[in-house]
Amino acid sequence: MAIASVCSTAQTQIDEILEEFKGRTIKNVFYVACGGSSALMYPSKYFVDRESSNVTAEVYNSNEFIYRDPQTLGENSLVILCSHKGKTPETTEAAKFAKKKGALVVSLMYVETAPLADESDYIVNYSWAPPGELDPHPEFMNYAVLYRLTAGLLYIKEGNDKYEKFVNSLESMDAVLRKVKIQYTEKAKAYAQEYKDEPTIYTMASGSNYGIAYSFAICILMEMQWINSHAIHAGEFFHGPFEILDENCPFILLMGLDETRPMEERALKFLQEHGKKLLILDAKDIDLTGFDEEVKKYLVPLVLNFVLRVYAVELAEARNHPLEVRRYMFKVPY
Numbered sequence: 001m002a003i004a005s006v007c008s009t010a011q012t013q014i015d016e017i018l019e020e021f022k023g024r025t026i027k028n029v030f031y032v033a034c035g036g037s038s039a040l041m042y043p044s045k046y047f048v049d050r051e052s053s054n055v056t057a058e059v060y061n062s063n064e065f066i067y068r069d070p071q072t073l074g075e076n077s078l079v080i081l082c083s084h085k086g087k088t089p090e091t092t093e094a095a096k097f098a099k100k101k102g103a104l105v106v107s108l109m110y111v112e113t114a115p116l117a118d119e120s121d122y123i124v125n126y127s128w129a130p131p132g133e134l135d136p137h138p139e140f141m142n143y144a145v146l147y148r149l150t151a152g153l154l155y156i157k158e159g160n161d162k163y164e165k166f167v168n169s170l171e172s173m174d175a176v177l178r179k180v181k182i183q184y185t186e187k188a189k190a191y192a193q194e195y196k197d198e199p200t201i202y203t204m205a206s207g208s209n210y211g212i213a214y215s216f217a218i219c220i221l222m223e224m225q226w227i228n229s230h231a232i233h234a235g236e237f238f239h240g241p242f243e244i245l246d247e248n249c250p251f252i253l254l255m256g257l258d259e260t261r262p263m264e265e266r267a268l269k270f271l272q273e274h275g276k277k278l279l280i281l282d283a284k285d286i287d288l289t290g291f292d293e294e295v296k297k298y299l300v301p302l303v304l305n306f307v308l309r310v311y312a313v314e315l316a317e318a319r320n321h322p323l324e325v326r327r328y329m330f331k332v333p334y
Contacts, residue, residue: 086114
């Protein structure tokens with residue numbers, strides 16, 4: 001798809017879906033995907049949890065969605081799925097499963113045609129750029145499309161006024177990310193040189209940012225760099241994981257602006273008292289000019305995700321381990 005047409009195509013697709021919302025009763029939203037595509041759905045679930053009094057939201061791994069067979073899934077359900085190239089078999093099967101249950105099925109993907117598209121009622125083609133590179137249209141990247149759909153749903157069903165604030169704020173995403181790349185590139189280079197030989201790096205966050213930490217741990221560190229990792233919820237840190245901390249144990253802590261920040265601040269205090277190898281990425285240190293105050297906390301995950309991608313690129317360079325290298329994925333039967 002030509003770059004110039006990405007925005008208009010995605011907006012038209014989103015408008016059609018929002019129009020469909022008007023004629024349907026929707027009581028619950030199921031966000032369904034695998035891996036990084038699943039992780040990017042956590043911020044939207046957080047938004048629904050915080051903002052809606054009538055609609056509930058859950059995030060499911062595609063296969064477990066089918067095996068667990070939620071009894072609340074039905075004709076009053078919205079199922080939003082995501083697969084980068086629309087070829088993830090489990091996600092395609094989950095779409096087919098949801099349609100059989102009578103749910104409205106919406107799928108996000110980077111490509112125009114794919115098996116997942118064939119099993120969906122609607123699709124949205126989002127904008128995409130490789131890790132660490134500036135997306136030509138970040139206002140329509142996958143995270144942003146999810147927010148447009150989710151906030152749009154609550155606007156239509158409950159009159160939530162944050163939809164327009166999201167739309168307006170997303171227009172500033174390009175400027176924010178450009179400043180972020182300048183702010184963090186040299187820091188990422190230095191970090192990569194210092195930590196390139198570490199066998200293990202833990203990530204931690206909470207609330208709307210937890211999915212970002214999870215994605216970095218499983219998709220970047222484990223999948224793309226073969227570094228042992230685990231995403232730790234800041235609220236769970238003191239219920240087991242903190243015993244692994246010592247002066248030689250690297251931690252990355254994401255600190256957001258949402259209501260769960262006190263948990264991250266508590267974790268930060270302990271990390272600084274008992275650890276040394278720390279990378280603290282705090283949204284308070286980032287210029288978020290252009291973001292509406294009421295939705296800023298929800299947009300932080302999109303920004304921190306980009307920051308981590310900048311670090312990923314430099315880490316891969318320092319380790320001479322390209323992000324594209326795989327041992328098993330797409331190479332052996334699984």
